[in-house]
Amino acid sequence: MQNRRDFLNLLCRGTILTGLAATTGVLAYRSVKGGNCDLGTSCNNCKKSESCDLPEAALFRQTVWQLDPTKCIQCGRCAENCVMSPSAVKVTHVYAMCGYCDLCGGYLKPDTKNISTAAENQLCPTSAIKRKFVEDPFYQYTIDEPLCIGCAKCVKGCGAFGNGSLQLQIRHDRCVNCNECSIARNCPSDAFKRVPANKPYLLQGIEAKPEEKNKV
Amino acid sequence: MKKTLALVFLVFLFTIQFMNSYGIQRFPKPEFESGYVQPETLLPNPRAEVLAILDIAVLIISLSVVSWLVIKKRNRNGVFWMSLFALAYFGFYREGCVCAIGSIQNVTLAIFDKSYLIPISAIIFFVAPLVYTLFFGRTFCAAVCPFGAMQDLVAFSPQKLGSRLNAVLGVIPYIYLGLAVIYAATGTDFIICRYDPFVGIWRFNASFGIFVFGGILLVIGIFIARPYCRFLCPYGVLLNWASRFSRKHITITPAECIQCRLCENSCPYDAIDIPVTTKNPESKGTMARKLIFITFLIPVLMLAGGWVGSKLNEPLASANAKVRLAKQILNPVTEKNQAETFEIQAFKSAGKQQRQAFAEASEVLHKFYIGSWILGGFIGLVFGSLIAGRMITKHQTDYTPNKGTCFSCVRCVDYCPVKLPLITK
Numbered sequence: 001m002q003n004r005r006d007f008l009n010l011l012c013r014g015t016i017l018t019g020l021a022a023t024t025g026v027l028a029y030r031s032v033k034g035g036n037c038d039l040g041t042s043c044n045n046c047k048k049s050e051s052c053d054l055p056e057a058a059l060f061r062q063t064v065w066q067l068d069p070t071k072c073i074q075c076g077r078c079a080e081n082c083v084m085s086p087s088a089v090k091v092t093h094v095y096a097m098c099g100y101c102d103l104c105g106g107y108l109k110p111d112t113k114n115i116s117t118a119a120e121n122q123l124c125p126t127s128a129i130k131r132k133f134v135e136d137p138f139y140q141y142t143i144d145e146p147l148c149i150g151c152a153k154c155v156k157g158c159g160a161f162g163n164g165s166l167q168l169q170i171r172h173d174r175c176v177n178c179n180e181c182s183i184a185r186n187c188p189s190d191a192f193k194r195v196p197a198n199k200p201y202l203l204q205g206i207e208a209k210p211e212e213k214n215k216v
Numbered sequence: 217m218k219k220t221l222a223l224v225f226l227v228f229l230f231t232i233q234f235m236n237s238y239g240i241q242r243f244p245k246p247e248f249e250s251g252y253v254q255p256e257t258l259l260p261n262p263r264a265e266v267l268a269i270l271d272i273a274v275l276i277i278s279l280s281v282v283s284w285l286v287i288k289k290r291n292r293n294g295v296f297w298m299s300l301f302a303l304a305y306f307g308f309y310r311e312g313c314v315c316a317i318g319s320i321q322n323v324t325l326a327i328f329d330k331s332y333l334i335p336i337s338a339i340i341f342f343v344a345p346l347v348y349t350l351f352f353g354r355t356f357c358a359a360v361c362p363f364g365a366m367q368d369l370v371a372f373s374p375q376k377l378g379s380r381l382n383a384v385l386g387v388i389p390y391i392y393l394g395l396a397v398i399y400a401a402t403g404t405d406f407i408i409c410r411y412d413p414f415v416g417i418w419r420f421n422a423s424f425g426i427f428v429f430g431g432i433l434l435v436i437g438i439f440i441a442r443p444y445c446r447f448l449c450p451y452g453v454l455l456n457w458a459s460r461f462s463r464k465h466i467t468i469t470p471a472e473c474i475q476c477r478l479c480e481n482s483c484p485y486d487a488i489d490i491p492v493t494t495k496n497p498e499s500k501g502t503m504a505r506k507l508i509f510i511t512f513l514i515p516v517l518m519l520a521g522g523w524v525g526s527k528l529n530e531p532l533a534s535a536n537a538k539v540r541l542a543k544q545i546l547n548p549v550t551e552k553n554q555a556e557t558f559e560i561q562a563f564k565s566a567g568k569q570q571r572q573a574f575a576e577a578s579e580v581l582h583k584f585y586i587g588s589w590i591l592g593g594f595i596g597l598v599f600g601s602l603i604a605g606r607m608i609t610k611h612q613t614d615y616t617p618n619k620g621t622c623f624s625c626v627r628c629v630d631y632c633p634v635k636l637p638l639i640t641k
Contacts, residue, residue: 009461009463012460012461013350013461013462013463016346016350016458016461017347017350020343020346020347023323023327023343024339024343027323027326027327027334027339028336028339030326030330030333030334031326031333031334031335031336031339032336060265060266060268060269060335060336060337061265061333061335061336062262062263062265062268062335062337063333063335064262071562071566073558073561073562073565075558075561075562077558083415083419083421083422083423084419084421085421092257092259093257094257095254095255095256095257096245096254096257097245098245099242099243099244099245099246100243100246101243134248134250134252135248135249135250135252138246138248138252140252140255142255162242162243163242163243169259171260172259172260172261172262172263173260175262176311176313176419177262177263177313178313178409179313179314179318179321179322179406179409180321180405180406180409180410182410185405185410185537188557188558188559188561188562189558189559189562189565189566190537190562194332194333197262197263197265198265200259200261200262201259203257203259
């Protein structure tokens with residue numbers, strides 16, 4: 001009796017172990033190979049690597065969440081839905097794209113009568129954008145990051161009237177990288193996606209130059 | 217003059233341009249004459265990928281140490297200190313993220329969605345505790361899982377619940393697991409992570425609702441030890457089944473049970489099976505009748521569950537973003553002060569066809585239809601097994617930990633008066 005039970009236990013254990021091993025093998029193989037990539041594992045020899053958005057194959061490749069500014073409609077939900085407060089999504093200023101306008105669509109309210117740094121003229125609800133005179137007629141705008149709440153008002157203004165140099169991004173010093181991003185779940189335009197941790201930002205435009213990336 | 221010109225230009229732009237267009241240089245980059253140096257855009261890096269290996273190493277080492285403490289040393293103190301370490305590392309340092317419970321969803325999503333690349337660390341966090349459980353019992357629950365460690369600390373005055381209540385509440389994890397799998401498989405939601413009760417405490421940052429949920433669980437946990445582990449944890453279902461077939465398992469007595477009953481009330485989790493001696497063995501007739509009843513009952517319950525489940529597929533699917541969008545296209549509702557919801561705005565600006573949105577939604581609905589049949593059938597099976605388990609009286613001579621529900625916390629061992637050296641002498 002006891003032996004028969006032991007044998008059955010062994011059988012079940014073996015079956016479960018085999019199943020686990022098979023699942024692990026298949027999933028790990030898929031992950032390491034790089035998902036839909038059918039060219040093999042070496043990205044260095046791949047001619048497509050310029051246009052490829054698949055993560056480079058690596059055994060311990062992690063993914064992080066990022067916001068695709070081309071899909072973003074600046075609804076403002078990033079400010080409300082992050083598990084962190086204030087949100088891990090903040091505006092990122094791509095200086096290389098900025099026109100240094102005096103009349104900045106991201107800094108000033110659209111119905112502003114005179115251009116000044118007065119609080120009532122500022123679009124940002126927390127005055128997180130700092131305006132500094134550079135030389136006539138150019139002004140530099142910098143983000144005071146701790147103040148930014150990710151409401152996207154400035155992003156909307158800059159995108160509508162200017163160059164679109166203000167873009168929302170998940171700041172990875174604040175993001176806790178939840179298994180499923182709670183902003184992604186509430187994003188109306190499906191702008192959030194998992195990106196490989198070695199390319200953690202999705203900035204648009206001139207910024208896409210590789211040397212601009214990952215400057216800490 | 218410059219200002220008026222700028223304003224005219226602005227009005228002009230406003231009229232022609234409503235869409236966002238990134239990367240279009242409307243205003244050229246200025247050529248500075250004052251020697252101004254453009255600042256760099258700062259982009260902080262995420263947590264280094266190498267540290268994922270550290271997490272895996274800590275998991276494997278903890279599992280090995282705790283298994284050794286439980287099976288070889290039978291040492292409660294060691295297990296307690298390991299659980300404090302787990303709470304510190306996986307709880308407060310890693311903030312509850314990368315966890316075995318949530319990895320169920322990653323594995324499910326990876327199986328059903330080929331474009332999702334699951335990190336190796338998530339696979340290992342799913343598989344390693346199961347493998348250890350197959351060999352040593354639920355040592356992961358004992359002192360590696362931060363959820364268990366957290367609740368173990370507050371279990372000051374555990375009360376017995378009675379086998380009936382335990383069995384009925386024990387069904388909830390199966391339903392939770394089923395729902396988690398169906399939502400992960402359809403790419404809808406990760407409900408285990410969303411309703412993670414303790415993550416707020418570990419991060420010192422969460423919504424009010426999550427804090428309340430975590431707080432309530434901890435308060436209940438004073439009287440009903442480990443409420444999350446016993447009556448909610450979906451990963452516990454898998455560990456429960458793996459543990460039933462485990463090669464080794466903690467025993468209360470190191471040698472032979474002397475039926476002293478000292479350990480009877482030692483388990484805070486009602487996981488000790490007490491001896492059952494049937495005075496009047498059932499006749500073959502009643503046993504056969506019971507067997508026939510069960511073999512009919514389970515398929516009937518499964519079919520009934522599946523049918524009920526399939527009727528619930530639409531409410532279940534309404535959590536899916538694609539289904540929600542299709543519903544909003546059909547019945548436009550307004551969001552506060554908005555002419556149309558952000559979803560509709562985004563849909564329009566993406567320039568997709570309505571037909572495409574409906575096709576995507578109906579595809580999701582179909583997946584949910586199949587999924588909810590399986591889910592319903594699964595829940596039927598669980599209830600059937602529950603009834604069957606209560607109809608069959610198991611013969612038991614000694615006090616033993618129930619291999620399925622025992623968390624291997626080693627509390628009961630200290631109550632056993634039998635000492636191994638005495639016997640060997």
